[in-house]
Amino acid sequence: MAFHPPRSRSLAGLTALALAPLVLSACSAGSLGSSDDDGGGGTSITFLVDNAPQTIATAEALADDFNAQQSEVRVEVETRPQGTEGDNLVKTRLQTGSMNDVFAYxxxxxxxxxxxxxxxxxxxxxxFLDGVDDSFTPQVSAGDEVYGVPLGTAFGGGVLYNRKVYEQLGLQVPQTWADFIANSEKIKAAGIAPVVQTYGETWTSQLLVLGDFHNVAAANPSFAEEYTAGRAKYATDAAAIKGFQHTQEIHDKALTNADYASAKVEDGIRMLAAGEGAQYPLLSTNVATILSVAPDKIGDIGFFALPGDDAATNGLTAWFPGGVYVPKSTTGEELEAAKKFLDYLVTPESCDIQSEKSVPTGPYLVEGCELPGDVPQITEDVSAYFDSERQSPALEYVSPIKGPALEQILVEVGSGIRSAEDAAALYDQDVEKQAQQLGLEGW
Incomplete structure (x- = not known):
């Protein structure tokens, strides 16, 4: 999945495309079921996906392969806008009973x-759920029920780093934040920007906070529950405030690139690939960005999880693939057809097609699915955290609360305008407004 401008203020949303919408296929609710003109005499169903070119190419390839394997079901791909417009369309179709037979979200x-x-x-x-990794099912579950299967690969929030710079300076991948700062000081002494920041795209300021959640959860396993209930706060939780403090620290110690205020993601990637910057806190989905702007340097870039205070609990803050779901409006023959398609989606054949259409950014969470042998080092590094079970979900997978002002607040911290403590307290106020809008108890 390529890394593109944000569709929402969560880092998962930041990985979705924000291109101009394509026109949806014209159809009424009644046209989404069986078709008498599908040529095969079977049941025809529609699969709704967003209109990112890569998404469409993958969905169409999957549908073509599935259709070629059997004659009982025919899948046709339809598209929707991305961003808020697409979110509203999905919710409206679900509420009115006019959703496609199967949809990705x-x-x-x-x-x-x-x-x-x-x-x-x-x-x-x-x-078919038996083949889905146990780490994924909680991300598509409500109450005691599971509602979706994965599409795409998992990915991580951490640090992209230039392996050649590390090798030249004799550095090891840091297991603690203190190690990270020590590495950064050595990199600075060598005349290289230690920590690349790109506030020209403000959402990138969030990684040191949101990507640190594995460390927060390790220090306080009940944080997400307490946070959602309004009892835990960033300003008063000793572990949660660390991300704000780390953002301030890299500024106060002058560890960032000189143009951090105006640089954008592609600028940061070019700097990292050229060895002008050594470490760039970001998502592993930027494999695609590296392949776009510096393809000959992809082997030079690795990935490590944001380290915390304790090397013994070092691990990855993980983001998970999106899901494929069946609405309650899909019934009868279409429901059985939809389940056959979901059964196909969690097979090695499906994973192989997905790999052909886009470079994996982490592991497939489906039994039997193997990554291609030539995946980038970044993908291998992310997958290693999953293989060793040293990962935990990002906060957005265990709590619905995320205030919209976090990126602007962290730009102020990373620019020396606001202290970490003041910023955390301000973000707690931002979060309170959002929690109240969601109608959560305790707020």
Whole structure:
């Protein structure tokens, strides 16, 4: 999945495309079921995806392969806009019973906003779920029911780093934040920008906070629950405030690139690839960006998780693939056809096609799915955290709360305008407004 401008203020949303929408296929709710002109005499169903070119290419390739394997079901791909317009369309179709037979959408907190227990068909007990990794099912579950299967690969929030710079300076991948700062000081002494920041795209300021959640959860396993209930705060939790403090520290110690205020993601990637910057806190989805702007340097770039205070609990803050779901409006023959398509999606054949259409940014969370042998080092590094079970979900997968002002607040911290403590308290106020809008208890 390529890394593009944000569709929402969550880092998962930041990975979605924000291109101009394509026109949706004209159809009424009644036209989404069986078709008498599909040529095969079977049941025809539609699969709704967003209109990112890469998404469309993958969805169409999957549909073509599935259709070629059997004659009982025919899948046709339809598209929707991205961003807020697309989110609203999905919710409206679900609420009015006019959703396509099968559709792809986010997992985690954005999935929860679909009111799955009233709008989606539960899949609990279906045999095809046996092949889905246990780390994924909580991201598409509500109550005791599972509602989706994964599409795409997992990815991580951490640090892209120039392996050649590390090798030249004799550095090891840091296991603690103190190690990270020590490495950064050595990199600075060598005349290289230690920590690349790109506030010309303000959402990139969030990584040192949101990508640190594995460390927060390790220090306080109940933080997400307490945070959602309004009892835990960033300003008063000793672990949660660390991301704000780290953002301030790299500024105060002059560890960032000189043009941090105006640089954008592609600028940061070019700097990293050229060895002019050594470490860039970002998502592993930027494999695609590197392949776009510096393809000959892809082997020079690795990835490590944001380190915390304790090397013994070092691990990855993980983001998960989106899901594929069946609305409750899909019934009868179309429901059975939809389940056959979901069964196909969680097979090695499906994963192989996905790999052909886009470079994996982490592991597939499906049994039997193997990464191609030539995946970038970044992908291998992310997958290693999953293989060793040293990962935990980003906060957005365990809590619906994220205030919209975080990126602007952190730009101020990273620019020396606001202190970490003041920023955390301000963000707690921002979060309170959002929690109240969601109608959560305790706020």
């Amino acid at each position: 986010n997992s985690g907190s954005l999935f929860q906003q679909l009111a799955p227990q009233s709008s989606l068909t539960p899949l609990t007990g279906e045999a």
